[in-house]
Amino acid sequence: MTFAGDDKVLILFRHAKAEQAPGKPDRDRELTHRGRRDAAAAGQWLRDNGFGPELVLCSPAVRTRQTWEAAADGGACGEQVDYDGRLYSGGASGALQVVRESGGEAQVVLVVGHNPTMATLASGLTEGDGSTAAHECLAAGFPTSAVAVIGYAGPWHDLALGSASLLRCHVSRG
Structure with a gap:
């Protein structure tokens, strides 16, 4: 992918299918076998479409960590991976703040998080x-292993609702 000036790409990636585990703390839920396959397929899709983030921002929950690991096994690359609790519990406003604070000079930032945060943030931005077609995909629901690719021109610290454009939406299945 080539960039001009302040062109940036934000990729919002909802974690893959996780186990339903009554009594287990939500943060500790793990991916199912299907979830691992779907996350690997998402990683392959990201690679095949040239979306290589310089920065990956990931919720610290087990299922989001495992989603990124499986995506990387599938071919996704990330130069740096940071974990931030606001991506687990901060909602769309918390996730937006993490991107604003952490994006720095990166041109491509990928966030691995949860719903409804990922869909709400994609829609709001x-x-x-x-x-x-991407908005139709987003409106149809943002299921597990869904990826929204958002274009933005400007410094990350100025990213605001309504300031970006939805370029692609993809649901990965392996």
């Missing part, structure tokens, strides 16, 4: 701007 783009407010209908961008690819019609």
